[in-house]
Amino acid sequence: MVVVTELSVERTPIPGLLVVHMPVQRDDRGWFKENWQREKMVALGLPDFGPVQNNMSFNATRGATRGIHTEPWDKFVSVAVGRVFAAWVDMREGPTFGATYWTEIDEDTAVFVPRGVGNSYQSLVDGTVYSYLVNDHYVEGRTYPALHLADPTVAIPWPIPLDSPDVEISEKDHENPLLDEVEPMSAKKVLITGANGQLGRELARAFPDADLVDVDELDLTDPAALAAWPWRDYRLILNAAAYTAVDAAETPEGRPLAWAVNAHAPAALARIATEHHLTLVHYSTDYVYDGDPTHATDAGHTEDEPLAPLGVYAQTKAAGDIAVTTTPRHYILRTSWVVGDGHNFVRTMARLAHDGIDPVVVADQIGRLTFTDELARATHHLTTTDAPHGTYHLTNTGTPRSWADYARAVFTHLGHDPERITDTTTADYSAARPSTSPVAPRPLHSTLNLDKITATGYTGTDADTALATYLADLDSDVDTDVDHRPQPVDV
The missing domain is CATH 2.60.120.10 (Jelly Rolls)
Known part of the structure; x- marks a missing residue:
């Protein structure tokens, strides 16, 4: 022996x-x-x-x-x-x-x-x-x-x-x-929630065999619906569901819905992931920080920086992040300024440029764009390379810019005069809004440090390069009701 x-x-x-x-x-x-x-x-x-x-x-x-x-x-x-x-x-x-x-x-x-x-x-x-x-x-x-x-x-x-x-x-x-x-045993599946959103649609392309659900198929705020779902058939949840109406979250109607979708639902998914030994991927936002540049490194906010959310939307997202960390197999991808297949800042700028409208754009909020294909690619990387579980910052790479800078870049790429854009400040933009329309506070410093995800072997795409590619593929909608006055743009 x-x-x-x-x-x-x-x-x-x-x-x-x-x-x-x-x-x-x-x-x-x-x-x-x-x-x-x-x-x-x-x-x-x-x-x-x-x-x-x-x-x-x-x-x-x-x-x-x-x-x-x-x-x-x-x-x-x-x-x-x-x-x-x-x-x-x-x-x-x-x-x-x-x-x-x-x-x-x-x-x-x-x-x-x-x-x-x-x-x-x-x-x-x-x-x-x-x-x-x-x-x-x-x-x-x-x-x-x-x-x-x-x-x-x-x-x-x-x-x-x-x-x-x-x-x-x-x-x-x-x-x-x-x-x-014998009929072979099929592999456990991937579930994508919020599948009809910008990110959800991109994740569906990156994970073509995934099951896709939105609120009509699975209401994440309904305990009975969650209890009835066949979780034993899955190995991975990609939670792209979120309440993203930042200003509406400040209203009596929006506040409870934001808490239900952004905080309570991720907490429920974390409990399910723990019970069924699943990996949970959750998507977060730069809004969980207060945007004070003195609270971040020169390269941007780091994952271990204390959360300091300013408004209701930000607070609900921070609560969701904390809840997700309670399940052992989790990835939180914290991102900023998302652009994908749907309504977004770049599409709005392209439409205004096409329609001859001269926008007024905030110039004192600094960060990087994140294209949804970058988020989907990073998700695939983390979940297929045995990267350590935890929170990662993910945006496109390159020089941080203001919203006004990106607006000028859109105009330039599309052959329009970037001087048509007028700068404004966050304070002036908020003051110009009607008193009946609540404005959520925005972080001024949204740049995220990307060192942690880079250390896993992930190589990001420059935001300027990604923007050029996106615009080359973009088919702008034509708005025949053209208003040539300068227009403030909600970011």
Whole structure:
């Protein structure tokens, strides 16, 4: 017998199937081992899979054979007493469907079995106890894919032949299908909320197999709707739903809706993500900061800067950020000045330029544009590269500019005179608004520091380059009711 002196993890030909070799302390009384040690095992590469149930299978005699069963959850299998020959078959759709691996398991070996990999074993001694640590609760009556123990394609070399009188197999396992009759287990899905918004539409292009929902399909503020949703079918939530009417959030009608969508809904999704072991991506805003340049570095606001929201919209977004951090597997992408497929500042400037309208634009708010394809690309990067969970700032790169600077850039790109634009200050813009129309406070300094996401290997696109590309593809709407007076622009 090989004595294991150090905890180690061995990879196998089946992706995600990991063999754990565990040191066992032996003396005259028997032995002791740490069968599941989360901190040590996760550090060696095991997923932090969050087990919720432990099942034991007692096998009275040598030759008891079980499987090949494929459940939709992860499991950590080991032997409490005895020894088994264990075998696994990849039953997941994809290029490794049908891949196999087998080994013997006794007290110093355990195996992490990912969702969708068929599990089976044969007891090699009497009185064997086989243990399953799983991360979902067993539900009576649910059926899952299974494979015949004697399938010739996978050709598992059972040490005790299956036709031996010493082998005992359940009637149910005798009826399991062969591999060419098995429907592969589909991968867990991605859910995009707020799918009809600018960002949601872009995320749908970046994640083409995702399920897309808006408020009509799934109301994130409705506890009953959330409770009824089949969360076990998903692995990733991209929460692009948000209440973004910054000024309307200051009204009696808008305030509760902003809190419901921007704060309570992310809190509910965070609880769901924790319960179902999902990754939650949430999108935030520079408005969570007060915009005081003295509170930021020269390169902009950093992720660890204290939140200091000024208005109702900002406060609800800050509350949503805090709620999302309570679930272990989260990414918060904090961004600014979003431009995509829908109503936005760049489209407004393009229309005004086309229509001959000379706008008055705020010139003392400084930041960078963020195009939705940049946000979608960063989302894909973080969720597919095992980047550390947490909060990341994400905008397009380049020199920070004012809204008025960007307005002039739009006019110039479209062949119009940028001198048609008149600068104003945030204070003067707010003072010019009707007293009956509330104006939310805006942060003057919106530049976000991008060092943290860059350190993950992400390379951003310059905002000026992205703006030129966007304008080249833009088909401006024509407004025939032209007002040639200078027009203040709401940013």
